[in-house]
Amino acid sequence: xxxxxxxxxxxxxxxxxxxxxxxxxxxxxxxxxxxxxxxxxxxxxxxxxxxxxxxxxxxxxxxxxxxxxxxxxxxxxxxxxxxxxxxxxxxxxxxxxxxxxxxxxxxxxxxxxxxxxxxxxxxxxxxxxxxxxxxxxxxxxxxxxxxxxxxxxxxxxxxxxxxxxxxxxxxxxxxxxxxxxxxxxxxxxxxxxxxxxxxxxxxxxxxxxxxxxxxxxxxxxxxxxxxxxxxxxxxxxxxxxxxxxxxxxxxxxxxxxxxxxxxxxxxxxxxxxxxxxxxxxxxxxxxxxxxxxxxxxxxxxxxxxxxxxxxxxxxxxxxxxxxxxxxxxxxxxxxxxxxxxxxxxxxxxxxxxxxxxxxxxxxxxxxxxxxxxxxxxxxxxxxxxxxxxxxxxxxxxxxxxxxxxxxxxxxxxxxxxxxxxxxxxxxxxxxxxxxxxxxxxxxxxxxxxxxxxxxxxxxxxxxxxxxxxxxxxxxxxxxxxxxxxxxxxxxxxxxxxxxxxxx
Numbered sequence: 058x059x060x061x062x063x064x065x066x067x068x069x070x071x072x073x074x075x076x077x078x079x080x081x082x083x084x085x086x087x088x089x090x091x092x093x094x095x096x097x098x099x100x101x102x103x104x105x106x107x108x109x110x111x112x113x114x115x116x117x118x119x120x121x122x123x124x125x126x127x128x129x130x131x132x133x134x135x136x137x138x139x140x141x142x143x144x145x146x147x148x149x150x151x152x153x154x155x156x157x158x159x160x161x162x163x164x165x166x167x168x169x170x171x172x173x174x175x176x177x178x179x180x181x182x183x184x185x186x187x188x189x190x191x192x193x194x195x196x197x198x199x200x201x202x203x204x205x206x207x208x209x210x211x212x213x214x215x216x217x218x219x220x221x222x223x224x225x226x227x228x229x230x231x232x233x234x235x236x237x238x239x240x241x242x243x244x245x246x247x248x249x250x251x252x253x254x255x256x257x258x259x260x261x262x263x264x265x266x267x268x269x270x271x272x273x274x275x276x277x278x279x280x281x282x283x284x285x286x287x288x289x290x291x292x293x294x295x296x297x298x299x300x301x302x303x304x305x306x307x308x309x310x311x312x313x314x315x316x317x318x319x320x321x322x323x324x325x326x327x328x329x330x331x332x333x334x335x336x337x338x339x340x341x342x343x344x345x346x347x348x349x350x351x352x353x354x355x356x357x358x359x360x361x362x363x364x365x366x367x368x369x370x371x372x373x374x375x376x377x378x379x380x381x382x383x384x385x386x387x388x389x390x391x392x393x394x395x396x397x398x399x400x401x402x403x404x405x406x407x408x409x410x411x412x413x414x415x416x417x418x419x420x421x422x423x424x425x426x427x428x429x430x431x432x433x434x435x436x437x438x439x440x441x442x443x444x445x446x447x448x449x450x451x452x453x454x455x456x457x458x459x460x461x462x463x464x465x466x467x468x469x470x471x472x473x474x475x476x477x478x479x480x481x482x483x484x485x486x487x488x489x490x491x492x493x494x495x496x497x498x499x500x501x502x503x504x505x506x507x508x509x510x511x512x513x514x515x516x517x518x519x520x521x522x523x524x525x526x527x528x529x530x531x532x533x534x535x536x537x538x539x540x541x542x543x544x545x546x547x548x549x550x551x552x553x554x555x556x557x558x559x560x
Contacts, residue, residue, distance in 0.1 A: 061113065061138040061228040065128060071136070076108045076532065077237050078266075081225050081253050082244040085114035086131065087123035089421070091355075091447050092270055095333050096244055097127060102521030104132035108528060111233065113225045116141040124420050138233075142217065143224045189358060189396050191284035192440065193277055198286055208285040215291055218249035226253035235261040239532045240304070244268040248292065251299050264304030264531045268331075272313055275320070277441045278360060300324050305527045307331050310468040313443040331524045332472075334517035335450040335510045343429040349384050349500050351460075351493075352431035354424050355448050356391040357400060361437040362483075363388070365462070367407035369489035373497065374412060381411045384497070389416040389427050431457050432500050433493075436469065438462040438483030445469050450517075453510040458496045460489070476509050 064087075071077060084092030100110050109132075116139040117123045128137065198204075240263055243254035251267050258265035274292040279285075300306055300321050306328045308314040318325040351370070357363065367386070374384055386404075392415050393400055404413035416427070428434060434452040436459070445468045452459050459478040463469040473480050479496070481488040510516065 061140060061232045062116065064117065064137050064139050071109070071111075071134070071237060075134075076239055076528075078103075078108065078110055078240045078242055078528065079113070079229065079233065079238045079257070080110050080242045080244065081113045081222075081229070081250055081257075082242075083115045083221065083247060083250055084244070085112050085137070086127035087117045087125050088115060088120050089122045089124050089127075089418075092244065092246070093127075094421070094447060095270060097131070098334070098336070098517045099331075099521050099524060100135060101132050102518055103525065103528075104134060106521075106525050108525070109134040111136045111138065111237070113138050113140060113229055115139065115221070122418065127421065138228070140221065140225045140228055143220045189281050190278050190360065191281060193279065193289060196279070196284060196286045196289065204285065207282065208287050211283040211285040211288045214283055215249060215288070218247040219252065222250045222253035223256075225250070226256040229253075229257055230260060235263075238263055240264045240266050240528060242266040242268060244270060245273070246271055248273045249295070252295065255299055255302060258302075258304075264534075265299075265302065266305045266307060266527065266531070267299060267303045268307040269313065269317075270309050272316075272441075272443055275313070275316055275443065277443065278439075280358070297321070303327065304531055305329060307524065307527070309333065310443055310445050310472075312468040312471065316443055329523055329527050332445065332515070332520050333447045333450045334520035335453040335515050337510070337513075337516050337518060338454075340455050340508075341426045341429040343426075346430070348382060349432045349497050350430055351386045351433045351435055352428055352457075353386075353388045353392070353435050353437060354390055354428060354451070355446065357388070357393075357395050357437070358391070360440050362395060363400065363437055364403055364407070365484050365486050365489055366435060366437070367404055367409055367413070369486045369493055370412070371407040371409050372486075372490050373493045375408065376494075377497070385412050385414065387414045387416060387427070387431075389424060390418050392416075425451075428452070428455055428457070431455070433458040433460055433496060435459075436461040436463070439469075440483075442467040445472055449473070450515060453515055454508055456505055456508050458506050459509065460492055460496075462489070472515075477506060478509060 080096060082092070082096055084090040084096075086093055086097050096110075096112075100112075103110065112135065114137060118139075119142055131137070238261065241254045241257045241261070243251045243265070245251055245268070248269070254265045254267065257263075274289060274296045276289070276292070279288060300317075301324070303324075304327065306317065306324060308317060308328060308330050309332060311330045314328045314330045318328055351366075353363070355361075370384075370386060373379070377384075386409065388400070395403075400415060401410070401413070404410055419427070428451070434448075434455060434457050436446055436449050436452070439446065442464065449459070449461065449469060449472065459473070459476075461469055461473055461478055461480045462483045463473075463480055464482060470480050479492045481492060513519065
């Protein structure tokens, strides 16, 4: 049986008279994933208002990277418990299938190379690359080996997420005091974690708050490895039952909240938007510089294509005869390839080989220092209309121009519409070029922008206030009013059934 393991700082004494919630979130400090930052920051604002958290998260021993300083900075009274990944019944099957696939890989690689390079193609012709993502609208049930492979891996991933959620729920049931908590909060993705919250809410008789950092059944793009209709089918199956039973549903953007309300009209009054928000702390100082630096932090994946930015920047560099000491683009994070193509090669194709620098992922402190040196911070395009990249809020705290590539009426465009940020349509090289020319001219004239966060509209404090209002309403309401009887039955069914997702 998986047990909870206390990790520092887990020495706080707790009293039964305080306002305390249990948060189950696979991503939380010392983890460094983007999802960890949301609740790390909300935790501090909740503590300031008299609410404390116990957190059940993924065991940091299995994480690819961690930042112990972020764990140590959590507010007093926060207790963190770790649960290691647990095996799912499908794991041996996946391992056997993987061994079989490896035996065929060399032959398939040779075949793909022949298909990608047509007979008579000139030397140096572009080679077809492997797709890294698919839009949800592209998902189909097909009888092809690739589709079967994706369906299998999607099912296996869901089974592993479900197994961890079960271990977290069982560990909390055995080892935590149910009388301490006013509510159970679950934060996904991975969204199977919400099943753990439904289980505990039913066992303990407390409200369940579902926090969706990204859409679940309404997901708009999936990584290629899991791009199967089974992913959406499972999401719909569980999401429907969980939302019926949840005392409150938190979405990350208004666009997602509105869309979710259309699908579940009876839940509209229980859906609240709590965006990530931006910090009110002053960013790290940066020395004056004559170099116009464009910076990006995060991951280049799915549809975050830097080609239009590079092409526009190449035009500006050539027209103004700029040297790398005067103009540069630097990208920090998992940024070295897109769909199998090297980002360094993309930069060279745009004539920017000496102007573009790729940096590896770094701890948050180093990432903030990196952004502080930028004259412009860029948000690359995405076709997820309901999501706002968390980096956009981080950018708002810096005295730098923000360039966002987003379609009109998407969540990002709506957020930035009434701000000084430059928002252009993805792929519009001419528009990007005009923005770069204008901001470069202002930069050379000594102009520096004020941080967009200065007016306070987008602060984490303001967003935490929305969450606090939800928790206080739930704390004031009798337990039986937090969900309908039909919803409680649906939650019990979703948490216990295994007909769709592996036991």
